[in-house]
Amino acid sequence: ETGVTQSPTHLIKTRGQQVTLRCSSQSGHNTVSWYQQALGQGPQFIFQYYREEENGRGNFPPRFSGLQFPNYSSELNVNALELDDSALYLCASSLVGTSGGYEQYFGPGTRLTVT
Amino acid sequence: GENVEQHPSTLSVQEGDSAVIKCTYSDSASNYFPWYKQELGKGPQLIIDIRSNVGEKKDQRIAVTLNKTAKHFSLHITETQPEDSAVYFCAASLYNFNKFYFGSGTKLNVKP
Numbered sequence: 001e002t003g004v005t006q007s008p009t010h011l012i013k014t015r016g017q018q019v020t021l022r023c024s025s026q027s028g029h030n031t032v033s034w035y036q037q038a039l040g041q042g043p044q045f046i047f048q049y050y051r052e053e054e055n056g057r058g059n060f061p062p063r064f065s066g067l068q069f070p071n072y073s074s075e076l077n078v079n080a081l082e083l084d085d086s087a088l089y090l091c092a093s094s095l096v097g098t099s100g101g102y103e104q105y106f107g108p109g110t111r112l113t114v115t
Numbered sequence: 116g117e118n119v120e121q122h123p124s125t126l127s128v129q130e131g132d133s134a135v136i137k138c139t140y141s142d143s144a145s146n147y148f149p150w151y152k153q154e155l156g157k158g159p160q161l162i163i164d165i166r167s168n169v170g171e172k173k174d175q176r177i178a179v180t181l182n183k184t185a186k187h188f189s190l191h192i193t194e195t196q197p198e199d200s201a202v203y204f205c206a207a208s209l210y211n212f213n214k215f216y217f218g219s220g221t222k223l224n225v226k227p
Contacts, residue, residue: 042204043215092215
């Protein structure tokens with residue numbers, strides 16, 4: 001087990017609704033990255049938070065937003081849900097220092113279904 | 116941006132045989148290459164990684180090789196066991212951005 005936890009485990013939402021997913025990072029880690037994993041595909045980078053600021057973003061629209069809190073936990077918010085947003089959402093925590101960072105450890109994910 | 120390709124998409128081996136999964140990347144600036152194992156219903160688990168200043172790394176039955184010139188890296192699993200059955204993902208990253216680009220995955224089936 002990595003020590004990264006995510007909630008909820010599963011979620012069913014209707015198109016047009018909004019959703020908030022939560023992640024608690026591994027003890028001692030200061031960075032959280034969020035990924036979207038569609039069925040049968042590799043994870044795709046959404047964005048990363050470091051010291052409560054967004055630190056890089058993938059090709060996702062602005063309706064995907066996030067927050068990082070002083071205890072390094074994080075939230076992913078998705079507005080105006082679309083059917084294509086149905087996926088496994090993964091968060092990964094890491095320790096990033098002045099010389100960069102390497103290992104990312106993933107949580108179990110939140111399975112989001114949009115109907 | 117970075118593009119990571121992974122082959123094969125499925126791999127079936129007999130218990131005790133070796134398995135090799137290959138990945139190529141496009142951005143020569145990438146310098147960190149982790150491998151993840153994902154079991155059904157779970158998040159990806161880091162199993163081994165390699166940095167660009169090293170050509171090979173081993174951890175018991177698992178090894179990873181990196182060819183920076185050709186921009187490809189491979190995962191080698193020896194003496195495979197049924198519990199090795201899972202989906203394996205490679206990834207590439209530029210460490211100071213800490214953003215991973217994943218391959219599409221290889222479903223490994225180890226037959227007893």
